[in-house]
Amino acid sequence: MAYNFESVETKWREKWEKENPYKVDVDKNKKKFYCLEMLPYPSGRIHMGHVRNYSIGDVVARYLTMNGYNVLHPMGWDAFGLPAENAAIKRGDHPRVHTVNHIEMMRKQLKNLGFSYDWDREIATCFPEYYKWNQWFFLKMYEKGLAYRSKRSVNWCPSCNTVLANEQAEGGKCWRCDSEVEQRELEQWFIRITDYADRLLDNLDKLEGWPENVKEMQKNWIGRSEGSIVKFKVKGIDEDIEVFTTRVDTIFGCTFVCVAPNHEIVKTFIKKGDKADEVKVFVEKINKMSREERLQTSEKLGQFTGFYAVNPFNGKEVPIYLANFVLAEYGTGAVMSVPAHDERDFEFAKKYGLEIVPVIAPEKDFVYKGELEKAFTEYGYLINSGEFSGLKTEEAKKKMNQWLEKNGLGRAAITYKLKDWGISRQRYWGTPIPIIYCDKCGIVPVPYEDLPVELPDDVEFTGEGGSPLLTSKTFLKTKCPKCGGEARRETDTMDTFVDSSWYYFRYIDPKNNNEPFSKEKVEYWSPVDLYIGGIEHATMHLIYTRFFTMFLHDLGLVPVEEPVVRLLTQGMVIKDGRKMSKSLGNVVDPDEMIKKYGADAVRVFMLFAAPPEKEIDWQDQGAEGALRFLTRIWNFGEENAELIKAETSLKINELSSSGKELLKKLHKTIKKVSEDIEKRIHLNTAIASLMELFNSLSSFKPENKMDEIAVKGVFHGLVKMLMPFAPHICSEMGEIYGIDIAKWPEFNKELAKDETFTLIVQINGKVKGRVEVDAGIDGDTAFELAIKDSKVAKAIEGKAVVKKIYIPNRLLNIVVK
Missing domain, CATH: 3.40.50.620 (HUPs)
Known part of the structure; x- marks a missing residue:
């Protein structure tokens, strides 16, 4: 019977649908x-x-x-x-x-x-x-102080008409539609994920089964920085600007302070300053720029506010600027600028003609001559820094933090790039936030017994004017759970x-x-x-x-x-x-591929084409090749059906030498495929091993009756191992030939054993032992096996291993001192 993948796959699909195995x-x-x-x-x-x-x-x-x-x-x-x-x-x-x-x-x-x-x-x-x-968890977070409402600058997608979390606006574009993201000030619901920043960071070391690149990406996103919070008094008004810096040792070189255009204090600058008009224009200009554009643009833009900050360490008055590269949500939204020791500040100072004062020298007693050509950003010794002059950077940081704390002008601090998770979305199709607003009682959480707060159906979807929930007559107005008075529901829904x-x-x-x-x-x-x-x-x-x-x-x-x-x-x-993209015309439809080659062939090629973590360049001929492979196995079963179905038992000692080699091939393959799936998830090499095994089986010429019985065993083992990759055809062959595909085949350790060789072990070039090991082992494995030998262990006892020189399948030289 020819292999008809359509009928086989339909049969087993219907069977699994009915039985839910x-x-x-x-x-x-x-x-x-x-x-x-x-x-x-x-x-x-x-x-x-x-x-x-x-x-x-x-x-x-x-x-x-x-x-x-x-x-x-x-x-x-x-x-x-x-x-x-x-x-x-x-x-x-x-x-x-x-x-x-x-x-x-x-x-x-x-x-x-x-x-x-x-x-x-x-x-x-x-x-x-x-x-x-979702609502139940939100209320638990609200009770614990983790869910809160706040007005702040947020990422706004003008196309999706909703707020985005920082993670969803990375690169300055909406993660959904790729539109440029704008900054808007809105009342939003946040989850205080920053309370978990240290745990999120510290626990990464426990995630041994995670790829290093993912852990590194998370470390960078959390962005833990150790430094100092410093208070700068603003001359002429009763307000302070707090800055976060990782280089408090450079503070005597601070010649200006930069704040984000949407920092809270900017409202005061506009209200009380004589440069209000210029500040307003600058704020509007910067708010039209995306976060990414502001961070990555080579042009440093600034606007003098007309106000001055007082350096707490030396009392020096320094101008306060708005700057495009300072973001309100990073650190404190303000930075002390030290152009002599920061490249960005150096460029800014040069552009706006601001003072550049060196306060860190590469060596003790170093004297700067003439104007700086570029910023010196390394650690070194403090100069021009009052009582702290002469100290090395690390020592100066500690003493300066102590000085700040003693004088109530700052403290040692830790900040994070990670910001609280903004979960408010001005859309309908999401989880309603279970909050009620009452003029008398304020913010009132929905009682647990009233959950879920369900989405209403009487809404209008126009894409304009905020959340569609605002158009619902049954949703918006409600009673306050506390006082029973008129109240309204929150119309934002949760981030998905x-x-x-x-x-x-x-x-x-x-x-x-x-x-x-x-x-x-x-x-x-x-x-x-x-x-x-x-x-x-x-x-x-x-x-x-x-x-x-x-x-x-x-x-x-x-x-x-x-x-x-x-x-x-x-x-x-x-x-x-x-x-793959519709615009490029290169989208591959899985349904078409299944119809053309069958689900099993599509799966096999998809898993065979590359290691799981690498890209696959889809090729139809690859699926066609996978179908040919499956068809060859099917045909082999058909051609040898009587032998494969026979009730027989194998006696290894009666096999021919080629029969023993085939049996060894089976058990080595079982061992390798098991390790490829369970330990390494190298599914491409697992399939390659199955293909090699089938090639050995299909080219094998039995020399006696026991060799024929070996063919049955190898075929059964092959079908069992192929089952996870191609379940439909293997289920069918299992039924036809009486193969127990519910159980993975076990390998015989002796038969699965690789060829061995005698590893010569040298210590500092002198032979100290010989160890029988498997062929093909790597250098680390050879070393681990070698040091278990009593003579070798004695020879290196109490010594430090400096180097290991391994010549595969021959010699290991351990250099010690």
């Missing part, structure tokens, strides 16, 4: 494994990036299930967000209709690919039974990153109506053992999820501080060397 529950007699891929936004159709992400997870989930693990492998939908609302505005329908239709379409596509999800755990974040708990910051816990107990999840179930299933998703989520989603888990841990709801043990960031799927 991947349903799991708590089983304390089994070792658990929580395998999770980042949940998709229901945009209408899955793309090839989804196929790759979910195929990687499916291989791991199926492999571990076959190895006896109790594997939780769920799927759901990150279903709130702007695209659905924008589509509703465009078409005149409701975002819910748009979203639900897309979910149905995408769910069908995922099932067509044969992913082993427990669909009984499916969630969609846009339904009240889910977002009720709130939805995806804790969903992995809801999968554990998705139908619980009384609490967000059962503590007992969470204690069994958490943390997530493997999380798979794109590197683009490193500083948004992954920071928020870590914060949320820490908060839930502090509430006593979850047993872990960190949500994920091991993180895998898969590479993009591109086409013709470029990112």
